[in-house]
Amino acid sequence: MENVSSLILIGTVHRDPHGYKKLFHLLSEIKPRIITVEISPYSLSFRAKHVPEIRRILRENLRRMKNEDSLSLKEIISHGAVMSIFCLLKDPFEWQAAKFYAQISNAYLFDIDLSVYAQEKLAYLAELVSLENLKSLYKLPSRSFFKEISAQYAKANHLFHNPPKIWPVTKEILEREFYMAEKIRQIFKSNEGVIFCHIGGWEHLLERPDGKSLFHLLQDLNPQRILLPNN
Template sequence: MPNTRGSDLAARLKAARETLGLPSQASCRQLQEAYHRLGRQHHPDLGSAAGRIEATERMKRINAAYEVLKHYMEQVPIPLEPDPDQLAAFDPEAWWRDRFATPLRPPMNRRPPGVPPLPAATDGARHNPEPPSRLILLGTVHHDRAGFRRTLCALARLRPDRILLELSPFAWAFRQRHGARLQRTLMANLKIICRRHRVPLARALRHPEIQLIQRQLALPFEYRAALRYTRQTPASLLLIDSSAASSAYLKTWPELIATDNLARLLLPCEPNRRDSVTGQYRQAERLLDQARIQDVPPATRPPAAAGSAREGYLARQIECAMAGPLPYRLLYLGGWQHLSPQPNCLRSLVAAHRPRIELLNTF
């Protein structure tokens, strides 16, 4: 049989070069320059509302052509998930380097190239001198039952070109490798507690704290929604949280699903988890509008997001993403506590980019 794989690849590369207007021997630098130039010309947010649909389709073709040529030039595979057979020997840090082979650049104090200029004022019209922010910070409550649906709605409305997710490669790999076993252990221990204290299993499974543990052991709704969005659009997904911080946190999970802890959670009458989600969003709405944390009463201040070291790590990842040759709009998706106006929190550390702040419950 004739080998059509090579001919298909050659046809895709030729079509991608024609879309971007590149010669057959174009370099990576020429590819990035062409991509930025076409992005400034055809991005749907920069044209009129009447031509937005056509501009969106054109930008999708440009993004697709750029991804084809970039990954071919760098010879980087683009699987969304590794082979399950390789999970036993999985190295999260090596996967991170291989998955996103382009080296992260050091932070820059100036705005990166590629942000299109505003049109010149005409007929006395005045324009905002600041271009729209490339960075959106979207805060969530991690145990929000409606989080998956809300995240899909938010992504559809905000239309980011790249999602920076508060999930580490280590935490992703740990859940992939051990999540099912931990869920089985949780269920077995829960049955023991139900028999010991004569609590119906169905009632225990409806307990908000047990449901919270089940969601915690699974991949978070933010990841599942972002992955679906990237599979349906040309957007990409980056996991930017610290693997070192995640590994320290995940060591507490065996204790979390132990019988003693489950018994403590089941026997007292706990408040409804839905109310606590609503309360956290209300607290976030009050605090995120504050210009300075000193203006907030100490009793209502949010807890530390996980220490200044982790906040600095997240901020550096965002700075590097902003400095690199990346798409026009980036969205950070993570817990709302990172967006509080405290000096050591993520929002303050990336304030130079004038990020747009959003909460998930508004979608």
């Protein structure tokens, strides 16, 4: 019997405010039976246990800024850096959209990123929402959060069609690329004949000069690569 398995890699710009709607729509069109997401078990556990309290501290410190510096909450929250923190504290839209799609379609959903690096990064969240840090960020020039997201999509689209000749790669990135590739390969080969989607940051799907991006490592599975649209 002919193998009709299909692996589709969906590249996203993390923290896209409109990402949930776009991704859910795309998944509804593709109709995958298996979905993997670039998120770690530790990240999901940490967010469920600790982020509500971190959000409370953030709101409290924003009120203190308002009172101490005679600012309106609207002024503070509209600052690009502060808005970025709010988006960071939300569950990633990639996981939210995939989870909801899986619930209504009975698709299988897997979190496949390495926990060790998520643990290091999430440890800084409490410091990020401290009053001192918020005041420091507010003093910086405010860049439009939405324009930054659009710029990331433009950059991703360009590099998908014009692979970079130079691209810095860290030990962390390499370890995560190989780890996620192996996870995807194991799940893919155990579920032949179904549509399989992986969702993750667009940088992992580049044709990098080192030849070790997630996209490269999965070439034997003949993946299709899609960039989430910027609209």
